[in-house]
Amino acid sequence: MKRDVWLALGCLAGGLVLLAGDAYMRRGVEEWMLVPPLVAVCAAVAVRRRAPLVALGLGLVGISGDLVVGPSLGTVLVFTDNLYAATLYGPRAIVRWMLRITAVLAVVVGAGAWVVAGDWRVLAVAAVQAGLVLTTPVLTAVIIRQHREQAEAERTRAEQVARLAELDRRAAVNEERTRMARELHDLIANHFSAIAIQATGVLSRSDLDAATVRKVLESIRENGVQGMAEMRSMIQLLRQEGDDDASADVVRRRVADVGELVERARLAGVEVRLEVTGTPRDLPAAVDLAGYRIVQEALTNVLKHGDGREASVIVEYRERSVVVAVANPVRRAGAPGELPGAGAGIVGMRERAALVGGTLEAGPCSDGWRVRGELPLQDGGDGLWGLGGARGGSGE
Secondary structure: OHHHHHHHHHHHHHHHHHHHOOOEOOOOOOHHHHHHHHHHHHHHHHOOOOOHHHHHHHHHHHHHHHHHHOOEHHHHHHHHHHHHHHHHHOOHHHHHHHHHHHHHHHHHHHHHHHHHHOOHHHHHHHHHHHHHHHHHHHHHHHHHHHHHHHHHHHHHHHHHHHHHHHHHHHHHHHHHHHHHHHHHHHHHHHHHHHHHHHHHHHHHOOOOOHHHHHHHHHHHHHHHHHHHHHHHHHHHHHHOOOOOHHHOOOOOOOHHHHHHHHHHHHHOOOEEEEEEEOOOOOOOHHHHHHHHHHHHHHHHHHHHHEOOOEEEEEEEEOOOEEEEEEEEOEOOOOOOOOOOOOOHHHHHHHHHHHHOOOEEEEEEEOOEEEEEEEEEOOOOOOOOHHHHHHHHHOOO
């Protein structure tokens, strides 16, 4: 780095100034012999970030030579930066060793001075000086390095939290989109399929009398009005803010309202038999909504894919669950009047059953096609119907 090169040049200039001012111990050697050690420790400053271990090696060579011919104040001061940089920028493994070695060297230098001088006061002064030169730079670098690593860990943790929050947000958006798609499908497919089938029947039959045509048109109008009313209710719910209790019944549908679906199918020309067993009672909001929508979608499929003449609806209240089933004969493939489907209906019914911990079976049976859903009245094992209940209560 250019900054380190300029720092090295500054250290060299400062060291030369100190040498010129006689800031060194005279041992009867030429003054110029103190310059190479100074150059070595300054060269280590130039590579302190890019190659901290190389810088440490150059620093050790320089200080060793300086101790032989000097020592000089400039070289010793620059060497403290060599120790600091090696500890701060070097590998993590070197940190512990640097701290241990410099602490031991400070004690050894103090003890050696005491042995040579025979005065404990020399021990104290030498140990303190060695500690300032050797241990203090290393200890300072260790503290700064720990703070930097802690700050980096905090930044990493903050980034992870932000990523998790973004993933949660995307999951919530996708879940809400799926819920809205399911609701819109159930609202539109039921009513508009009935309208399309009845309109197709009127247009394809030229022998219908006025009373029959009027009855069909009344059914078409009823389906249109009902569909628009449910769409308005959903739009009203989406525009509301918060979880006001007033929104709890905006689009609330119950298994007990299955009779309305049956009457609507009868107006469309399907002979529907409704059988209710067990004791009708209040159900959790999510179970109520799931059961209602399953019957609604199954009757829509009767109009779209069945023979359009008859169907049977069974609602069975059990002690720990409620069972809804719809069965009907199936028209042969390619028969006139059959409407295309995207396959989203069965997927939506399975999703609704799974949200409350229930199961759904849909497939051919002995006399046609049958849809059967069993919805538990308590947690079915995946812990989801409680969540679904909150949604159902808020107008799902």
